[in-house]
Amino acid sequence: MVHLDAGHNLARWLTRDASDAEDVVQDACLRAMKYMGTLHAQDGRAWFLTIVRRAFYDWLARNRPALLARDDESAFESLADEADNPEQALMHKTERLALAEAVAALPLPFREVIVLRELEDLSYKEIARIADIPVGTVMSRLSRARRLLQGAAALRGFDSTGAGGDA
């Protein structure tokens, strides 16, 4: 199947677990077969990624309902209340992580747009359709996600040059 890798990659980043990702992809494939007869798919990859994403959120609601409640954008917004600077609050959590780990640590609404944009190279419009959000929201989430990751990346670079060492 042509877009299996793309679907698997998205599921793997969303679930952060190899075997959970495979469960999600398998469910998505069954759904794709179901819908195939009625679809007018212009782009098979965006279509399949939409199904994978839906399968993931259903899986999350079934298996990790607590996580779903916590890991949404409002949770992220609440970081702003905890610190003067929301970026700093999350950066604190991610500063010691490699870039990939920092992405994995992002709240879901930010993680999914980053994966769709940087790994699948989809346009804002395509991402908006897949994630079912307005294009403006895609833009603002990507922008904030990158700022967070920039912080993580910059600190890591600082560490690796050894310039930060007064140890």
Add this chain to the structure above:
Amino acid sequence: MNCDEVSALLAAEVDGEVDPLRSHALRKHAAGCTGCGARLEAIAETRRRLRSELPYHAARAAFRVRLAASLSTASPVRAAKAGRWRWFGGGLAAGVLASGLVWVTSTAGLQAPFGADLPTRLVGLHTRATLGNHLIEVASPDRHTIKPWLSARLDYAIPVVDAAGAGYALMGARIDRLDGRAVAVLVYRHRTHIIDVFVRPASGGTATAGSTVRGFNVAQAEGAAMQWLAASDLNADELAVFVTALAQGRLGE
């Protein structure tokens, strides 16, 4: 543009999502403003690093095998509720809705008459093959491997050519069921497009013009006493030219 306007658009600029006019104004501002220029470069750098450092998790081979097995035993279900998918463009024509049963037709091996729904059935077989990982049963670019493999499973023999020279690389073949009988399917790749070519003895029936079903194109030609039916997401024009050349033996070697 001032710094506020620019900073709202920096990320979109890096993603190539700003229209040329505003992009020009933005670049001009960033060239003369150290703050905005540095931020633009920082976002571009983050993007470069994300793209080079993030692992891409392709599906494992073992999982592919397991998935293919589970999908082939899954029963096809008639799809319902298409409304929410309308954004895929064009809406849903009544004929497309009716094609929801295409899976039942193809998997239950029902004898369907050769009719106007042939393109729909071909697209159904094509999409099902690509989705279920059953696209290719004998994978080889070598026609001397494919031809005997097909001959052993069919009651007719077909010409097999690799058209890699023309940009259409032969990937392999499979057997599919069409109108109640086993037919040869040659699988070609052109750029990123997969093309299924169903080949069966010409029946002298009415030739159907090319058509489009759910974004997939179907084209057909006759040649070498065979009917050649191609289904792919390749554009209609190229597909028609390819299948005609293939049927008339003008490709390969």
